[in-house]
Amino acid sequence: MEIILNKILEQIHHQEVKLSSQMMRMADEAYQMTLFLKKMLYSIKSETLQTGFKDKENEINFFKNIKPQILGKLIYYNKVFRIETTCPVSNGQIHQSYYENQFKSLKSEYKESICNEDFYRYYRACRTDRDDTYFRLGQINYHDGLKSSVFEIDLSFSTYYDNKVAHIIANELLYTYLITKINPEENPDMILINGEGNKDIAWTNSQNALIELIYALYASNSISHRNIGIRKLALIFQVLFKTPLNDIHHSFHRMKTRVGSRTAFLDQLKISLEEYMDKDL
Template sequence: MIKIAFYKGLLIDINQKEQQFSATGGDVVLQSSDMIVHLHETLHRLREYLLGLKSVTNQEEIELFKEVKPQVLGKLIFYNEVYRIETSCPFSEGKMYIKYFSGQLKLLKKNSRLYRDNEFFRYYRSGRSDRDGEYFVRGQLHHFTGLNSFYFETDPNFSTYYDHLLARIIAHELLYAFLLTRIDPETRSTSLSVIPDELRWTGTKNALIELIYALYIAGVISNGKIGLRKITLIFQSIFKTPLGDVHHAFHRMKDRSGKRTLFIDQLKDSLEHYMDKSL
């Protein structure tokens, strides 16, 4: 049986390492290199742990290959791309610098079309779970469906094919956000040095995502002319908290039983309680 605390601990460790980098700033190339090593080791630990188990239920496999491995592998792919892009950039500032990263963003958008219109992508975006047993349990593939050739190079004991696709989607979303910070002068010029180091988001990530969506949907930031991705980037920078795939997290909130706006309701209750005390 999989111990949930084990792989949740791995994800917490990754987030803490990212927060350290975010707080200290520094060389992106060196940080990416360090994260590549750390994530590769984490992926190896995850594989060894899984293969060492005597038995695993389908539900445990689904949680592992849907919620855990894609996050680790997705970030590994992301940091590897950041390292490649940054070390290939021939400029440090100016119009040619922005042009270089704009070109990388166009290339990313072009490549994303390869999976953006397929059935699995729509399934993932919708937040569905009815086909999880088909997508995230090992040994469910039929080769005659026409697989991407990368599958034949993966370890069938540590892959369901679709966990790799999901990791690539996550990596593309992270890379898209990163490239925006490189081509947007306003975002790029934002210095974390003016933000107090002790400023941290101490609530849950889902709470922050709920708040971001509420502000975005209400259109109260820049009269609604600023996109969700940029708002997310700003909040991540301010609170030094990587949020990962906010779209997927939001779709999961929509399936909550009972109150779906837990954090917004909590804010309302806290504020009204404070107002009552102040009378």
């Protein structure tokens, strides 16, 4: 079985854009995305259990890159639905304090369950030397003192660590989502963009294309002489276009090693602009 990551991401992004264009409530949008992703994950699970993997590289890629993207977004949208449907009021101080408390809980969960683990540092460093252990079925070492959640997963469709990657991805997305919900006037260190005012603006290309553009602007010192970090720059674009991105660092790492042009979107931008210029001649 060989599933292409870009195809999966495009399907998810297409559904996000489709729902966003319908101008529905965030709770309804999150609910519909939860159903969509749950169905997608079930379909891929059925295919995986039926056909298996053609080689270990295919298996590692699936559990390291493909499944976590789907599961991570599923966790994210389900959490957004729960947050939105339990918010006590639609505005005011209680509304703001509610999202601030959610943000504090997210940071606490991140410190306690994610960033202090060796695996988190391994994943963030884009290492591959232990991929055979982390992302292949049947390699779990219980001597590592794993959390009890290992006994609740389906070991025919999980290596345990793919779930950890999914939670890292979900955490990143929730960070962006909650930051846009907190009143920026009361939080000057937060990004000064009102996400609710940009509902008519949407990114209609792929997520990889947007990440490529963000890194190009960052690398060329085109914004604030690169005094703004890549994470904050990415956050601005995510808020502006209402397009939650996955782990941009890993996406960029994959771009550096992809076959063909490493700057496919920028190459196409140049062609499109020149064609547009030629129309006016």
